[in-house]
Amino acid sequence: GAVVSQHPSRVICKSGTSVKIECRSLDFQATTMFWYRQFPKKSLMLMATSNEGSKATYEQGVEKDKFLINHASLTLSTLTVTSAHPEDSSFYICSAIGQEIIYGYTFGSGTRLTVV
Amino acid sequence: GQQLNQSPQSMFIQEGEDVSMNCTSSSIFNTWLWYKQEPGEGPVLLIALYKAGELTSNGRLTAQFGITRKDSFLNISASIPSDVGIYFCAGPGYNTDKLIFGTGTRLQVFP
Numbered sequence: 001g002a003v004v005s006q007h008p009s010r011v012i013c014k015s016g017t018s019v020k021i022e023c024r025s026l027d028f029q030a031t032t033m034f035w036y037r038q039f040p041k042k043s044l045m046l047m048a049t050s051n052e053g054s055k056a057t058y059e060q061g062v063e064k065d066k067f068l069i070n071h072a073s074l075t076l077s078t079l080t081v082t083s084a085h086p087e088d089s090s091f092y093i094c095s096a097i098g099q100e101i102i103y104g105y106t107f108g109s110g111t112r113l114t115v116v
Numbered sequence: 117g118q119q120l121n122q123s124p125q126s127m128f129i130q131e132g133e134d135v136s137m138n139c140t141s142s143s144i145f146n147t148w149l150w151y152k153q154e155p156g157e158g159p160v161l162l163i164a165l166y167k168a169g170e171l172t173s174n175g176r177l178t179a180q181f182g183i184t185r186k187d188s189f190l191n192i193s194a195s196i197p198s199d200v201g202i203y204f205c206a207g208p209g210y211n212t213d214k215l216i217f218g219t220g221t222r223l224q225v226f227p
Contacts, residue, residue, distance in 0.1 A: 044217045107158035
């Protein structure tokens, strides 16, 4: 149990375009989903927390207009990188927790975004 | 804010050796989680610790929740090549669901 699916695993896009990344909880209802960014050889940096049906809470320094997060259902959260630039290239990872999983933070497999 | 520091930063060991890595914080954590991340993948939970002093094993892995609640260690016995990866400790911040990640320990195992 507790599987989180993230899609796509890799995406290359042109500067100025927008990219959507999906995070789905497959076998549980995710009351909260988290979005992380990871630079090469670095730890995971929390970008935002999203709760189903409400606005995401962004960490300090993360532009909410650049990184749009939608958590429309208990099994799906999306991260849209708007007007992407090369400096947005990174590894993005989501994780989810549900009420029936005590601190069972489950992570997606990540999305490698390359902006050219 | 709360921070988790891991040591060593990286380790290069021979297959069959035992490994020990540490995670420390200046503040108290009520839960410690140990994750392994392989290249191009998300972290995978290895061991979860919920009580001070708790010692938990998962196969060749053993982790302990420090009695002061400010540290934890992870041991890997008889390492094998597939143990290669980055090991992160993590814990929920004070009064929040947000996971704080440690700085990571990169493990390389040579046959």
